[in-house]
Amino acid sequence: MDVLLRGAAIYLFLLLIFRISGPRALAQITTFDFVLLLIIAEAVQQGLLGDDFSVTTALLLTVVLIGIDIAFSWFKDRSPWFARTVDGVPLLIVDHGELLRDRMDRARIDEEDVLTAARSSQGLSRMDEIDYAVLERNGAISIIPRKA
Amino acid sequence: MQRHDDLQLEEYPDFQRREWLVQRVGWAVMLLIVLGAALGLFGVGPLSEAGAGTDGRLAVDYERFVRFQSETELHVRLSGDALSEGRATLWLTAGYLDGMRVSQVIPEPESVEVSGDRLTYTFAAAPEATEVGVRFVLLPTRIGGRTGEIGTGHGPGFSLNQFVYP
Numbered sequence: 001m002d003v004l005l006r007g008a009a010i011y012l013f014l015l016l017i018f019r020i021s022g023p024r025a026l027a028q029i030t031t032f033d034f035v036l037l038l039i040i041a042e043a044v045q046q047g048l049l050g051d052d053f054s055v056t057t058a059l060l061l062t063v064v065l066i067g068i069d070i071a072f073s074w075f076k077d078r079s080p081w082f083a084r085t086v087d088g089v090p091l092l093i094v095d096h097g098e099l100l101r102d103r104m105d106r107a108r109i110d111e112e113d114v115l116t117a118a119r120s121s122q123g124l125s126r127m128d129e130i131d132y133a134v135l136e137r138n139g140a141i142s143i144i145p146r147k148a
Numbered sequence: 149m150q151r152h153d154d155l156q157l158e159e160y161p162d163f164q165r166r167e168w169l170v171q172r173v174g175w176a177v178m179l180l181i182v183l184g185a186a187l188g189l190f191g192v193g194p195l196s197e198a199g200a201g202t203d204g205r206l207a208v209d210y211e212r213f214v215r216f217q218s219e220t221e222l223h224v225r226l227s228g229d230a231l232s233e234g235r236a237t238l239w240l241t242a243g244y245l246d247g248m249r250v251s252q253v254i255p256e257p258e259s260v261e262v263s264g265d266r267l268t269y270t271f272a273a274a275p276e277a278t279e280v281g282v283r284f285v286l287l288p289t290r291i292g293g294r295t296g297e298i299g300t301g302h303g304p305g306f307s308l309n310q311f312v313y314p
Contacts, residue, residue, distance in 0.1 A: 009314075020174030050217055088167065089160045106168050132155050144155065
């Protein structure tokens with residue numbers, strides 16, 4: 001019983017806090033973001049398991065976490081609103097080469113983030129080679145190059 | 149929903165605006181949580197400090213907010229009538245200790261006596277001592293509010309009120 005509540009509470013709390021912090025928070029943009037992710041995992045792990053070292057608890061917890069995930073994806077398939085609430089929505093940040101500053105500010109993205117994504121994913125060197133840029137739900141920025 | 153001519157992307161401007169608003173509110177709540185934690189709302193801090201007694205025989209310091217499976221200490225200073233013939237006595241209600249595991253009592257008691265709903269601890273004290281300090285190291289094993297009483301001798305006790313966070 002206890003382990004079910006712990007698993008569900010931690011799952012929901014983490015979901016809430018990561019949705020509040022926005023998609024870019026831990027999109028592994030820097031090495032330190034990755035380190036931060038490891039530290040968070042370590043901190044949460046204690047609360048999930050406490051001082052219970054049994055295999056039963058570890059298996060139960062895995063079942064609970066994966067089970068909630070499956071249940072959520074089932075609901076997401078049936079309710080677009082639920083899917084948007086849990087996963088967020090994509091956001092257009094460059095439209096026909098024009099930076100949508102207001103949106104970028106609110107999503108805490110700057111021009112450099114867009115250029116980084118353009119260089120690493122498309123090998124583009126300048127802003128005017130970009131047609132569209134979209135901030136995806138997973139925090140990545142996808143770049144669509146301008147057609148020659 | 150908003151569509152673009154040559155980019156197949158479904159945007160939800162209203163939803164996005166609401167999300168940003170909720171995020172800002174969430175950040176404010178996180179700030180409040182951090183401030184509350186700094187002040188001791190979740191244990192260790194001015195808001196969490198609590199005391200009981202101070203009637204010349206007994207003075208107790210403890211944490212009002214404690215956490216599940218996380219050690220906390222109860223400090224007791226015994227003086228006056230609580231000390232007699234080289235012995236210091238102190239009792240706690242058994243109900244309080246239901247949800248608290250006593251990990252350690254410092255100094256070690258000479259004896260622990262169970263009577264009705266009370267546990268009476270007796271400590272050996274130097275005959276000339278006018279005040280002795282006792283520490284209970286406690287591990288909360290139940291979540292929620294905990295109340296109990298602490299006292300010395302046969303007189304009425306002082307109430308302890310704690311909240312155990314999950």
